[in-house]
Amino acid sequence: MSCELESAHNSQHTVHNSELRTSMSLLRLCEWLAATPGSIALHESRYLYLVVLSVHVLTLCLFVGTAAIVDLRLMGLTMQGVRVSEVMERLLPWTAAGFLLMIVSGGLLFYAAPLLRYQNIFFRAKMAVLVLAAVNVWVFHSTVDRRRTEWDSDPIPPRGARLGAGVALVLWAVLIVLGRMIPYQVYWFDCNKQPQPAILNLLAGCITGSR
Amino acid sequence: MSLFKFFQLLQYSSLLSAMRSSPWVFPVIASIHLMGLALIGGAVLLVDLRLLGLGMRNQPLPQIARYAERWFVVSLAILLPTGILQFMCFAATKYYYLTAFWVKMAALFLALVFTFAVRRKLVMAAETRMSPLQSKLVATVSLALWGAVAIAGRVIGLP
16 A cells, blocks of 8 residues: 555654644554454455455444434433333333444444545544534533433423434434545545645645655 | 436536535545444444343333334435435446445345334334334344345455
8 A cells, every 4th residue: 555655754853733643543553453454354355344344334233223212312302201210211221232333333344444535524523423422412411311210201301401402413423424425535535646735644644755 | 218327417417516526525425424334333233232131121112112113214314315416426336336236235225124114013002012022033133134234345445
């Protein structure tokens, strides 16, 4: 891969600021991962990569499917006659199982092509939205969910809960779009075909000779 | 008119030609289709897990089935138009020749018939007279049919 050669050349350049140092060490980690036999084997496998990809996509049904039902309950749009606690208690273990499968299969998809993912604007955005989703869950649990006993049986939960659930649903939808877009970056621009606008090189973290 | 000619007519209609000229329209439609996949997964699992004695097992089955059906219908309203558009994009050059596409259509037909004609009647009955074994059988058939639709759909998208 040409970017590996270029980045080997880059590593001899002096790194000036801490931000660049962080991204360089992430890049080094990706380079190291990309060179491991497991990564190469998965990247070059004929069927295993596609099986992992399919597991990742189909786990949407379990992970986002059950999460969406819980979010819809929190918005007062389904199972209004069932306590929120019961819905969460009975469904969130399935969401957690789905999340675990997502992380493992998604981690393997990253492991199969670390440098391609590193230089993908949609992958980067997806990771950022994933952090936002985690923050949203944390805010929900540390605010309105603390007083859940007060509204547990309400057909329509308080505004804070509805808002948190609505934000979660939007973030799941954005995650799905960004994930689906990852392989489509090349139709827009290709890090390996320079020159590209500086802003795109920056956002996608393209490994170019100038860095 | 043969089926193939019909597929050609769809794929080379002016609307679809315009859609294909943008590289973004197809993945955006595919993304919305995936949102529908996630939601229908939730709606199907809600009932089938309950039939298996898992998930919302402490609630009456007919009530859970009614709650789930609304979102099942919403999912179909998302999946069918986006699915048809994806099909029309490459009807004559790709889908016509893909076994996975025809498998998916057959599985989808069976899954819809089973869901609306069999499972719905059984789970909506006020006094459910299904034995635990029958419940598990219904859930297994439902999960197998919808799983086949999803897996065949995934195979269509493989390179």
